[in-house]
Amino acid sequence: MKHERLGELLDGLDLRDGMCVSFHHHLRNGDKTLNLVMQALHERGLKELHLMASALFPVHKPILPLIKDGTIADITTNYMNGPIAECLSNHGLKGSLTMQTHGGRARSIVEGDNVIDVAFIAAPAVDKAKNASGVHGKNACGSLGYAIEDSLYAKRKVLVTDNLVDTLEDPQIQGDAIDDVLLVKTLGDAEGIMSGTLKITKDPLGLKIAREALRLLQALDVFEDGVSFQSGAGGISLAITKGFNDIMRERGLKASFYSGGITRYHVDALEGGLVDKLYDVQCFDDAAIESLKKNANHHAISASNYANPNNANRVIKDLDVVILGASEIDTDFNVNVTTDSYGTIIGGSGGHSDTAEDAKLSVIVSPLLKARTPLIRERVRTITTPGKHIDCLITERGIAINPKRRDLLEKLKDTRLPLFSIEELMAKAHAFTGKPKVSHPGDKIGVVESRHGSTLDNLYKKGD
Amino acid sequence: MARTYLFIPGNVPRMLQNADVFEADALIIDLEDAIATYEKDEARELTAQFLRAHRPQGVEVYVRINAEEPLFSKDMKALAPLEIDGVVLPKTTLSSLKAYEAYQDQFDAKLPLIGLIETPEAFFELLQIAKFSLVKGLILGAEDLSAATGMHRDENGQELLFCRSKLLLAAKAAGIRAIDTPWTTLEEASLSLDIQSAKRLGFDGKCAIHPNQVPSINDAFFPTEEELRKARRIVKRHEETNSMRFSLDGKMVDKPVVEKAKALLESAEAYRFKRGKGQ
């Protein structure tokens, strides 16, 4: 059914207290859909809803009162920052917070661990047959990867769009699965949707870390025909992606695929013949969207085909190298990208622990010191990715290899790279900063869930 | 021998405490031109506290002091107890060297210095400056020189050829380091041209005014594969023949050539993992 009024759409849904509603973060900090729908549900007096949003950003601040008054009781998400994250860290919520991974979210939906009553999917273009695409329209965002499972498995699937067209030739969401289409004035704010023009860091510390990462990858002989590679959209990651491309070009090599969030540096590699395929769950800039439109070997993929651990065809099971960040790491190589050292939620796994587990080589890149805050702790406040899945840590003051990876250490035994134990790196940091005080968590507010569905760690209020 | 001399402003904690990770072989902590008059006390105190607590390891450390009183004495006094490789003396002339020596003599000190050659006057006493006892190297300061002469610099360096050559010859004649002037933009192509001019003339190294210039300078002053291959063959033949004089590929090789080849291989070994892409 096509609706032009939200009220009319909601009238036709089986709305109940405690129901689960889902949203997706491909419009990032430009998303208007989540606020619009949640506000309407609030006005209808619904209580104790389960909000299942693949990510929450500062733009979602207007739903704070709904968390405080119990309209929203439970939240399941893969990533959050901004006022909601701060509020939950300080005050908790009525029910419980579950932080999933991108692959874990898809798995939990496919396998029925999470039953979604209504999925609201923001779609930049929808045709008459209810097919949807992310690459057309004024609020184009590229891949709709994170919404695909919801569009297949939710009890009721609603597309929200501001751009109805006759036909879409390359739909990412198939219309036969869709129940309703809601036409709104505007889906979002284009400026918040795209990260703008992404630039390689100019920060000399970041560039040093990128150089060190490329040296390590060379020492480990990862550069060969058919290698596969993933790296994010942060400044250091982009510098590594560009350097990776340069080395592939110099040596006349061709990679099999780059995966994950896609940027112009990934597109450069595809168009320059340095990589066969791009597997794209999320476009980070306009160059990525344009490429998705025109390049046949640039594939938008669903979250399940990206990272669902029980999907035998997931892309990242063949991943050779992944470059990841960390807000803290401990001497067992456990990585935290979910909270800071004192419990404030600042992010979440996203694909962090999915790719770290699947990739043959997982490399953490981060400054050892951020002003007076040391990266390495004896114990991380929150485990996002278990240390057994982390292979290397690269900082501006040295490299640590997980001692479990004897094969890597053996390969590096004659290297002149600055290798240290992670304890030695921690001591180097403490020589500058002194030893930071240990945090004392407050009450439990939720859990960090592994991609397989087990509890990896608990989330607590900030405490003192 | 150091290739890259990286200037670090003496009043910026973030730069000071990370200075040793940018892969420069030498640091020049700046108390002079990078510091406004009203910040001189802050910068001197910060630099002194920094070097006391966290003297960078594995890198030479110099401090560019202020040449004029009363700042000169204040700077020298603050640096006296610290472990540094020397000072960089702005606008070095023969008379400023004598004043520097006289100051050192009062305290029975012998802190070496690198002379910053950036006035027209200095070029007429260059050999005496280079041979002065505490001077261990000369840096060409083309920016101040341009200001003093009206010279207009560009990346081809034609206008600088005479000054570069003269400084280089004086340094080589005295057996001290010849260090090229910084290039003041970050743009890669022009930096690269400027580096090549200095490298071709025979400079030992070059100043950097930003950490992101360091990899290009390190790479340029790292011997090429061909230079390395040739040096390895010379040293090998020298070891086989146990002689300092032999012929190789029809050319005569003698002692200075053998020693140069050895020095080249040693520095290549030392700097192998401080190169742009680390290959």
Next chain:
Amino acid sequence: MGKSYVAGTLESSDCLITLSPADKLKIEIDTVVHEAFYDHIKTLIEKTLAEESLENVRLRCQDQGALDYTIKARLKTAILKYKESEDG
């Protein structure tokens, strides 16, 4: 109100120290690493002031994650300015 004497900046890894005359010692610390290092910074400041035998001052430290050497240097410069002016 007496004059105040300032050293440092509000840039990352730096701190801004402001000293002014007061009836008794008063220390205010505003730091981005409150949880990890507040107590440590307070002790460092108290110790440095005692070494310089400075008592009747109001001291404000706006810290952007400065290491000890920076806090000490900024304090000493502010104290130097204070003493040159107030004692002279």
